Structure formats: C-alpha cells, structure tokens
Amino acid sequence: MGLxxxxxxxxxxKLMKQHSGGVKPSPKQWVxxxxxxxFAFASLRIRDEDLARDxxxxxxxxxxxxxxxxEGNSSEKTWLTAILKNKIVDVYRKQASGLGNTVQISDFRxxxxxxDAENGHWLAGQQPQAFAIDLMDPLGKKEFQSALKNCLDKxxxxxLSVFTMKHIDEEPTKVITDRxxxxxxxxxxxxxxxxxxxxxxxQNANTKYDV
Amino acid sequence: MKKLTESxxxxxxxxxxxxxxxxxxxxxSSLTAMEKRDLKHHLKGCDACVxxxxxxxxxxxxxxxxxxxQENKQPFGKAFKEELQKKIDDKLNx
Numbered sequence: 001m002g003l004x005x006x007x008x009x010x011x012x013x014k015l016m017k018q019h020s021g022g023v024k025p026s027p028k029q030w031v032x033x034x035x036x037x038x039f040a041f042a043s044l045r046i047r048d049e050d051l052a053r054d055x056x057x058x059x060x061x062x063x064x065x066x067x068x069x070x071e072g073n074s075s076e077k078t079w080l081t082a083i084l085k086n087k088i089v090d091v092y093r094k095q096a097s098g099l100g101n102t103v104q105i106s107d108f109r110x111x112x113x114x115x116d117a118e119n120g121h122w123l124a125g126q127q128p129q130a131f132a133i134d135l136m137d138p139l140g141k142k143e144f145q146s147a148l149k150n151c152l153d154k155x156x157x158x159x160l161s162v163f164t165m166k167h168i169d170e171e172p173t174k175v176i177t178d179r180x181x182x183x184x185x186x187x188x189x190x191x192x193x194x195x196x197x198x199x200x201x202x203q204n205a206n207t208k209y210d211v
Numbered sequence: 212m213k214k215l216t217e218s219x220x221x222x223x224x225x226x227x228x229x230x231x232x233x234x235x236x237x238x239x240s241s242l243t244a245m246e247k248r249d250l251k252h253h254l255k256g257c258d259a260c261v262x263x264x265x266x267x268x269x270x271x272x273x274x275x276x277x278x279x280x281q282e283n284k285q286p287f288g289k290a291f292k293e294e295l296q297k298k299i300d301d302k303l304n305x
Contacts, residue, residue, distance in 0.1 A: 027303060031287075031296045040285035044278050056287065057295055064302050111228055120228035128262040135269075148270065149277050166239050167271050168278045173240060191239060192232045199266050 025070050030060055034077060038084055045164050046091050047153065055091070059084040085169070089179050092161035096180055108156060108197045129203060144202075151201035159194045162187065212244060215252070223249050230260045234267055 035056060042052035063070075063083055070079055114126045122128075133147075134140040152160065161180065165171045177187050215223070223229070230253040233246050242250065254261055287295075 027299055031292050031299065035287040035292055035295065036285065039287040043285050053287065053291060057298070060295065060299060061302070064299065115228035116225075119222070120226035120230075122227045122259050127259040128266060130262060131266065141273075145273055145277050148273055152274070152277065163274075164278070167274055188232070188236060192235050195235050195267050195270065196231060198270055199263065202266075202270070 024072070025063075025067055025076055027060075027064055027067065030063075030076075030080070034080055035060075037077070038080060041081060042084060042088060045088050045161075047157075051091065055084060055087045058087055062087075089161075089165070092157070092165075093180060095157040096161070108154070108159070108193070109200075110193065111196075114196055114200070126200070128199065131202065147202055147205040148198075151198050151205065154201065155194065155197075159190055159197075162190045163194050166191065212248065215248075220252065223252050224256050226253065227257060227260050227263075230254065230257065231263055231267075234260070234264050238267065238271060 038056045038059060039052060042055050043049055046052055046055075059080055063080055070076075074082075114123060115121065116123055131144070133144045135144060152163075155163065158180070162176060162182075165176045165180075166173070173184065173187060176182070177184055182190070230250055233242060233250045236242060236246070237250070254264070
C-alpha cells in the first residue's frame with residue numbers, strides 16, 4: 001500500500017511541474033523558432049559573425065543539458081536569450097583582458113582632447129553644435145541611425161560592451177563591473193568617454209554627410 | 212548643504228568635463244544632491260552642455276532602435292540551421 005501511494009505522489013509532482021508555468025520546452029523547434037533572433041541578438045553585440053553563430057549553437061546545446069532546470073517561469077525565448085547573454089559577456093571579458101583594446105583606442109580620444117586640462121571647458125572646435133540632420137523627417141532619422149551604427153562599430157570592444165550592457169540591456173552597474181572586472185570609477189570613465197566620442201563622431205558624420 | 216563660494220561657482224561654470232560626466236551619470240544612474248546642484252548651475256550658463264545633454268539623450272534613445280532586433284534581419288543561414296537542427300536531433304535521440 002505504502003509503495004503504491006508513493007508512486008502516485010511522484011507522478012503528481014511531475015504533473016505539477018509540467019503545468020507550473022504553462023510552458024513546456026520544445027527543443028526540436030528551437031532552431032526554426034529562435035535561431036535568427038538569437039543570431040541577430042549576438043551579432044549586434046559582438047562583431048564577429050562566425051563567433052556569433054558559434055554562440056547561438058552553444059546556447060542551444062547548453063540549454064539541452066539544462067532542460068530539466070527550465071521552470072517555465074519565463075518564455076523559452078527569454079530563457080534562451082539569458083543563456084546567450086551570459087556567453088556574450090564571457091566574450092566581452094576575454095576581449096577586455098586582451099590586447100585588442102589598446103590597438104583600437106587610436107581611433108578614439110580621451111578627455112584631454114575634448115576638454116581644457118586646467119578648467120575642464122570644451123576646447124575650441126569641440127563644442128557641441130546642433131546636429132544638421134532633421135530628425136522629424138523619417139529619412140533623416142534613418143540616416144542618423146545608420147551614422148550611429150557606424151560610430152558604434154568603431155568603438156573599442158570594451159567600451160561597446162559597457163555601453164550595450166548599460167544602455168541596451170539595462171544591466172545594473174554592479175553586474176557590469178563585476179562581470180567585466182572594472183572598478184566603478186573605470187565604469188563611469190568609460191561611460192563618459194564613450195558618449196563624448198559617439199557624440200563627436202555623429203557631429204562629424206553630419207558635417208561631412210559621411211553616413 | 213553648504214552654499215557655494217564665488218570661486219567654487221566660477222569653477223563649476225567652466226567645468227564642462229565634469230558637467231558632461233554628471234550628465235552621463237544622471238542618465239544611467241542618479242546624482243547626489245550636491246551633484247544635481249552643480250550640474251544645474253553649470254547648465255544655466257552653458258549652451259554647449261545643454262546641447263550635449265539633448266544629444267546624449269537622443270543617442271541613447273536611438274541606440275536602442277539600432278539594437279532593436281526587428282531592425283536587424285540577420286538570417287542564421289539555411290545550411291547552418293540544418294546542421295544545428297541535426298545536432299539537436301541527435302542529442303535528443305541520443
């Protein structure tokens with residue numbers, strides 16, 4: 001009698017788990033449903049397409065290993081994206097610790113190139129001017145986004161990862177500093193430098209119509 | 212909060228480096244009362260930094276669009292998909 005009861009209880013709890021979030025993972029359909037989305041997500045954040053594709057593959061395979069851990073509290077897409085995000089941050093970390101950063105920095109400038117060393121005032125020629133592009137015009141908006149994409153693509157990897165994690169993925173600062181191994185001070189300097197440089201890059205794109 | 216001295220006010224008036232730094236901090240996080248006061252004082256007298264603030268906000272807003280996946284059709288690739296599907300099927304049937 002005791003053993004039979006136990007078996008019934010177990011299958012009850014299994015049933016409960018299945019119905020808990022109402023979402024049952026369907027791995028056979030993952031590629032068809034999510035490969036394009038995840039690939040786009042990764043490509044925007046790391047600039048190596050082949051690597052992005054690898055990460056998507058790794059994500060699916062890693063998710064297969066953890067199927068039993070999927071609790072159905074979020075959608076499959078959200079869950080898979082979270083796994084992918086972690087892999088992307090691992091790439092960021094590798095990029096940040098590598099020599100790649102110092103090589104790219106030549107394109108971008110530090111505070112001394114924008115602000116007077118003594119009083120911090122904008123240097124002549126660096127003062128922000130109004131952007132020439134008419135953002136009310138949908139064509140103008142597209143032009144601007146295209147210019148912005150070009151400017152973002154030029155950023156050193158570390159700056160881009162900080163920018164993305166904060167402004168796009170909206171991660172808490174502490175998560176970013178922990179995962180990229182930055183001090184809070186490093187973090188804010190990067191945030192500042194990145195935006196000052198982006199703004200300047202866009203300004204130059206405007207005046208040269210170099211979109 | 213202590214009142215600013217004349218020389219402190221003057222320093223803040225010119226310090227666009229600090230002002231733009233605070234503008235970024237405000238956007239991504241929050242400012243202390245003192246920082247808010249300093250920034251407000253600076254922006255009262257600096258059109259360049261007012262422009263900066265507007266543009267910085269705009270960049271952030273439009274960057275979200277640039278990263279919007281709908282805007283970025285990026286097909287994974289038919290052959291790659293087939294290969295990956297096979298890997299998954301193998302694992303599931305494994």
